[in-house]
Amino acid sequence: EPEVTQTPSHQVTQMGQEVILRCVPISNHLYFYWYRQILGQKVEFLVSFYNNEISEKSEIFDDQFSVERPDGSNFTLKIRSTKLEDSAMYFCASGSGMGASGDTQYFGPGTRLTVL
């Protein structure tokens, strides 16, 4: 069964450094998402991406964040200058349609980001 994959599984970085989190969505999916979950807390929407552009972003997704689909298979989340509060599990998800069409989102296993 196809699945969403994410690398690395765990990333440790120093405050102020740039990190790139990578995701390979399911191949025939067209909609891509990033979510964040701080330990023990709710899953928070960051951004949705369709047709090579951002469809929607949350208040969390400020200028420090960017997303890209560089080669038609990977979907990346870049944090330009990490802060301590960026420490969280980051989940990528993909779907073949939006929720209104009855589609579901398939989540990757997540990348745990630790900012020291």
Next chain:
Amino acid sequence: QQPVQSPQAVILREGEDAVINCSSSKALYSVHWYRQKHGEAPVFLMILLKGGEQKGHDKISASFNEKKQQSSLYLTASQLSYSGTYFCGTETPGTYKYIFGTGTRLKVLA
């Protein structure tokens, strides 16, 4: 704006039933339900579209009342494997923003 779930936490004995509610202040296109085990990604359970439908999968079912902007997840004859945190996910019409609910921690004891 974030859907509110109730209860926040529930403890059951194996075989008991539970209901988890999800309530939104905004109109909804659809409601998704997910279960997340500790340290793992959310796993999709089911989606309900507007129209007041109900769905079921094994001993887990759900309903969606779009007029009340509410959805409920019903777990019957719970099993140990049902333990985890349950999230509802909602999509607001006219946006591509997908919002998860506050979560309900469910623990099933033997």
